[in-house]
Amino acid sequence: MSLRCAAMVGGTRVVIGFRSGGQASIYCGEEPVFQFNGSGELRRVYDQGQRYAADAGRLVHLQRIAKVSRLQLVPQPISGERFEEIAASWRDxxxxxxxTDDSRWLSPDGDAALFLQRLNxxxxxxxxxxIASTANA
Structure with a gap:
């Protein structure tokens, strides 16, 4: 992350980071994690121990399949209900x-003002x- 800050939000440590290309990652405790591309479109989600990724403008579950020599992530459609759960979590x-009051955001680099400008x-x-067309940044 090129620019990041953390704040306690409702008893949970939230870390938000921005990369130089404008991509944003939002860590709400250990989970959920929401990752956005430079256009502000959702590209990845980590929630309830599961991985989700953007695929052609929809969110898919990346199911882990054990292969002989390696682990493979296979995209699987998700139900509308599951998508709504993820969307509701994001809205919350x-x-x-x-x-969250601006004064609560703390930067490990000491540049909270620049972070807040970018966040706002x-x-x-x-x-x-x-949803992004692809999970790539």
């Missing part, structure tokens, strides 16, 4: 993050998820 965290520019319009 999004609301909490938006309500990035947040508007992100409550409803837009």
């Amino acid at each position: 965290w999004y609301a909490r993050i938006c309500q 520019a990035w947040l508007p319009g992100k409550a409803d998820l837009v």
